[in-house]
Amino acid sequence: MIKTLQKSTWVYLFTGLMLVLLPFFKDERWFLFLMIQIFVFGIFAMSYDLLLGYTGIVSFGHAMFFGVGAYSVAITLDRFEPSFMSLLLGIVIAMAVGGLIAFIAGILTLRLKSHYYAMLTLALANLFLVLAEKWRSLTKGNDGFTFQIPELPGGLEDHRNMVIYLFCLVSMVVIFFGLKRLTESPLGKILVAIRENEQRVVSLGYKIMPYKVIISVISGVVASFAGVLYAISIRFVDTSVFAIDMTLDALLMTIIGGVGTLVGPIIGAGIIEFAHHYLSELSDVHWIFERWIILFGILYILVVIFFPSGIVGTINHKLATRKQRKKEDEQSDKLAS
Amino acid sequence: MDLFINLAINGIATGMLIFLIACGLTLIFGLMDVLNFAHGGIFAWGAFVGVWGYSVTQNFLISIVLAVIAGLLIGLITEYLIIRPVYGNHIQQILITLGFMLVLSEFIKVVFGPNILAAQKPPFLQDYWLVGDVTIIKYRAFTIVVGFIIFVAIMAVLKYTKIGLIVRAGVMDKEMIQALGVNIRLVFIGVFMVGSALAALGGALFAPSSGVAYAEMGMEFGIFAFIVVIIGGMGSVPGSLIAALLVGLSNVFMAYYVPSLAMAVTMILMFLVLIFRPEGLFKVSGVSNK
Amino acid sequence: MTNTLLKLEQINTYIDQFHILQNVNFEVKSGEVTVLLGRNGAGKTTTLRSIMGLNSALSGQIVYKDEDITKLPAYKIAKKGIGYVPEDQGIFYDLTVGENMRVGMRQEDEATKDRMEWVLELFPDLKKFWKKPGGQLSGGQKQMLSIARSYVNDNDLLLIDEPSKGLAPVIVEKVIESIEKMKEKTTVVLVEQNFYMASRLGDSFFILDDGMTVHQGDMKELRENEELKRKYLGIA
Numbered sequence: 001m002i003k004t005l006q007k008s009t010w011v012y013l014f015t016g017l018m019l020v021l022l023p024f025f026k027d028e029r030w031f032l033f034l035m036i037q038i039f040v041f042g043i044f045a046m047s048y049d050l051l052l053g054y055t056g057i058v059s060f061g062h063a064m065f066f067g068v069g070a071y072s073v074a075i076t077l078d079r080f081e082p083s084f085m086s087l088l089l090g091i092v093i094a095m096a097v098g099g100l101i102a103f104i105a106g107i108l109t110l111r112l113k114s115h116y117y118a119m120l121t122l123a124l125a126n127l128f129l130v131l132a133e134k135w136r137s138l139t140k141g142n143d144g145f146t147f148q149i150p151e152l153p154g155g156l157e158d159h160r161n162m163v164i165y166l167f168c169l170v171s172m173v174v175i176f177f178g179l180k181r182l183t184e185s186p187l188g189k190i191l192v193a194i195r196e197n198e199q200r201v202v203s204l205g206y207k208i209m210p211y212k213v214i215i216s217v218i219s220g221v222v223a224s225f226a227g228v229l230y231a232i233s234i235r236f237v238d239t240s241v242f243a244i245d246m247t248l249d250a251l252l253m254t255i256i257g258g259v260g261t262l263v264g265p266i267i268g269a270g271i272i273e274f275a276h277h278y279l280s281e282l283s284d285v286h287w288i289f290e291r292w293i294i295l296f297g298i299l300y301i302l303v304v305i306f307f308p309s310g311i312v313g314t315i316n317h318k319l320a321t322r323k324q325r326k327k328e329d330e331q332s333d334k335l336a337s
Numbered sequence: 338m339d340l341f342i343n344l345a346i347n348g349i350a351t352g353m354l355i356f357l358i359a360c361g362l363t364l365i366f367g368l369m370d371v372l373n374f375a376h377g378g379i380f381a382w383g384a385f386v387g388v389w390g391y392s393v394t395q396n397f398l399i400s401i402v403l404a405v406i407a408g409l410l411i412g413l414i415t416e417y418l419i420i421r422p423v424y425g426n427h428i429q430q431i432l433i434t435l436g437f438m439l440v441l442s443e444f445i446k447v448v449f450g451p452n453i454l455a456a457q458k459p460p461f462l463q464d465y466w467l468v469g470d471v472t473i474i475k476y477r478a479f480t481i482v483v484g485f486i487i488f489v490a491i492m493a494v495l496k497y498t499k500i501g502l503i504v505r506a507g508v509m510d511k512e513m514i515q516a517l518g519v520n521i522r523l524v525f526i527g528v529f530m531v532g533s534a535l536a537a538l539g540g541a542l543f544a545p546s547s548g549v550a551y552a553e554m555g556m557e558f559g560i561f562a563f564i565v566v567i568i569g570g571m572g573s574v575p576g577s578l579i580a581a582l583l584v585g586l587s588n589v590f591m592a593y594y595v596p597s598l599a600m601a602v603t604m605i606l607m608f609l610v611l612i613f614r615p616e617g618l619f620k621v622s623g624v625s626n627k
Numbered sequence: 628m629t630n631t632l633l634k635l636e637q638i639n640t641y642i643d644q645f646h647i648l649q650n651v652n653f654e655v656k657s658g659e660v661t662v663l664l665g666r667n668g669a670g671k672t673t674t675l676r677s678i679m680g681l682n683s684a685l686s687g688q689i690v691y692k693d694e695d696i697t698k699l700p701a702y703k704i705a706k707k708g709i710g711y712v713p714e715d716q717g718i719f720y721d722l723t724v725g726e727n728m729r730v731g732m733r734q735e736d737e738a739t740k741d742r743m744e745w746v747l748e749l750f751p752d753l754k755k756f757w758k759k760p761g762g763q764l765s766g767g768q769k770q771m772l773s774i775a776r777s778y779v780n781d782n783d784l785l786l787i788d789e790p791s792k793g794l795a796p797v798i799v800e801k802v803i804e805s806i807e808k809m810k811e812k813t814t815v816v817l818v819e820q821n822f823y824m825a826s827r828l829g830d831s832f833f834i835l836d837d838g839m840t841v842h843q844g845d846m847k848e849l850r851e852n853e854e855l856k857r858k859y860l861g862i863a
Contacts, residue, residue, distance in 0.1 A: 058432065108608075108611055112615055116611065119567055120611060123603075123607055124604070126604060127600070127601055244556060255432065293439060294440055294447070297437070297443065298440060300436040301419065301436045304423070304429055304432050305422045499735070502722060502726050502729060503730060505719070506727075506730045509721060513719070515702045516679055516681060516702075517705055517731050518705035518733045521702070
């Protein structure tokens with residue numbers, strides 16, 4: 001078991017290294033930007049997976065954490081001088097507010113059936129959307145606003161996109177391993193047990209509410225951070241960060257990539273972002289590509305019905321059964337000889 | 338006073354439209370324990386089919402009937418393809434119906450084009466009546482009457498007919514009703530289709546009153562309907578009427594006096610209910626919220 | 628063979644991963660009251676639920692009137708003329724007594740109406756509470772309603788699960804009387820812990836223990852077999 005874990009860790013690290021080197025070979029602006037989007041949404045989708053895949057909580061308002069993160073950092077950088085101190089302050093505010101909202105939503109609804117959390121978060125996200133539209137003095141309403149990010153020292157400023165690329169990549173890798181540690185810790189095990197059979201965990205004497213709230217908070221904080229990265233990478237923020245589409249994107253990425261795997265959401269993010277990019281371009285060829293979301297909607301429904309564990313989950317399962325079969329074959333060979 | 342009555346009528350009319358979506362949702366939830374997040378999509382389909390039907394036939398009644406038929410059909414398809422594979426699994430239900438919602442909305446754009454459609458009121462409902470100082474817009478009065486008739490009809494069916502009793506009994510104890518010789522699956526499909534048809538009717542009535550039909554209205558009103566169902570109590574038809582009127586009235590009044598808070602007031606209502614009375618205003622025995 | 632109404636052969640039933648019934652066999656003769664006895668958790672309720680199709684058996688065969696009903700859904704089994712009075716009575720709380728009765732009717736024809744009148748004579752209390760919601764009835768009234776609801780259909784077999792549970796002796800007596808009357812019309816499978824009731828009504832018995840049929844015979848035999856009673860029923 002430990003050996004296989006190490007193997008997969010090496011694979012992840014190797015892939016990460018390849019991604020570090022990638023922009024030195026292909027540094028067109030649109031490509032870097034696409035990759036940054038993938039990293040940002042990879043983080044966002046991982047935070048979603050933490051809820052859905054590891055704890056069985058469905059959130060329909062995940063966009064609000066994302067949006068809170070984006071607006072926090074944007075407003076801080078806009079109001080104060082665009083220094084690294086302001087950036088840091090913005091990030092701290094983003095994560096604190098995100099965590100607080102997740103905490104409140106959690107204690108209100110996690111004691112109820114799953115759809116209450118879904119509904120409450122949906123409603124909350126809507127409230128934030130309205131707030132962002134109406135509180136014009138702070139958010140400039142529907143138009144949104146651009147802002148400056150801190151200038152990088154020395155010659156790095158010329159390679160700003162590259163630096164942001166690397167920063168987002170490193171953030172994603174660090175968060176990935178952090179969350180992986182978390183899910184493999186005793187806390188993570190309890191969460192999975194809650195997802196599988198809540199009653200049994202209760203009867204074993206665990207109070208499940210605190211665990212669910214903790215995970216809701218961690219997820220909210222990570223999602224806020226994804227929002228921070230998003231805002232920094234495009235240096236612009238508007239109310240679309242609170243839109244239900246953001247949540248739906250995270251949902252699609254998580255489901256198609258594979259719930260409960262952490263790698264899945266990242267792969268899902270890659271697929272969706274690339275598809276978004278290329279399929280939209282294909283709309284001249286056939287109108288269906290302009291409505292590419294239909295294809296993904298149908299794919300998503302099929303995945304929920306037939307491969308509830310997504311791409312990565314299904315592959316893992318296949319590998320596991322193959323390994324098992326191999327073992328059995330070896331054993332029977334031994335017995336035969 | 339004039340203004341107050343006008344706003345009140347407007348609010349009740351809005352509430353009735355929301356009720357039409359919410360009552361199907363609440364019945365489907367109560368009986369089948371299924372949360373159908375695609376319900377709003379059927380509302381949007383009803384709106385588009387109604388608008389299209391009216392532009393083709395110039396007959397309001399036929400356009401409504403077409404919308405209702407579309408609702409029945411989409412309901413059947415939804416139950417058969419989407420809900421059936423995921424009975425008993427809440428999380429999968431939420432996920433899959435939300436996905437279907439996306440597909441329904443996008444399909445509207447495929448069939449009717451991506452643009453907003455303008456919707457007309459039929460000539461006989463275009464004007465208003467003057468009662469003393471109060472102007473009553475005919476179409477709003479019409480909406481209120483239709484909503485009220487539907488409510489009374491649903492209540493009468495649930496109260497006095499055998500099938501209504503079976504539906505109510507099924508909400509409380511699915512197993513026992515089967516042990517009494519009722520094929521609950523057929524009842525499920527029927528309720529699902531009727532609930533969907535009501536949503537489509539709501540959409541078909543909504544479009545002329547707002548003057549437009551757009552694909553995103555499904556999501557918007559689907560959320561409204563869910564909030565109403567939560568406030569009213571999952572599974573309760575009178576609860577969803579009261580909650581729908583409450584939401585309709587508070588929205589209209591807020592939109593007039595404090596426009597920026599119009600949306601927020603609905604959410605705040607839901608928060609209060611969730612905090613102090615998570616089972617909703619009208620609790621239905623046998624439906625748990627845990 | 629001709630007067631066997633119901634036969635269970637090698638029935639195995641699981642609830643989740645738990646193997647509740649393990650090769651249960653028994654036979655119910657037409658016109659008799661067969662009593663299922665055994666300790667708590669022996670599998671009596673599950674046996675009734677398996678017959679009713681509410682926990683379908685994984686393997687084995689349930690034959691009713693020479694027809695295999697093992698895998699049929701519950702509603703089809705009910706339509707074949709099997710009535711069920713569950714342990715928790717299965718009353719619909721928000722429905723009135725009258726509505727509960729009406730929901731229970733598989734047909735609304737003359738014969739059913741006649742039976743309804745007969746049932747109401749048997750349980751005059753129900754008439755008194757006709758418009759009262761089922762949830763507001765006392766335990767005894769609920770039990771009577773549940774039994775009455777099963778009598779109203781033209782059933783050939785009644786499955787009654789612990790009707791005496793939690794009831795006052797006076798009401799138990801009433802329930803016994805009603806089952807005695809019903810016995811003339813249909814066959815009954817009765818799950819009962821109350822040995823007094825079981826021995827008054829039963830013609831034959833089966834004892835379940837740990838999900839297996841361990842003993843069977845005539846009720847008369849059991850009344851005299853002190854050891855059997857002590858071993859499986861905890862009655863001295």
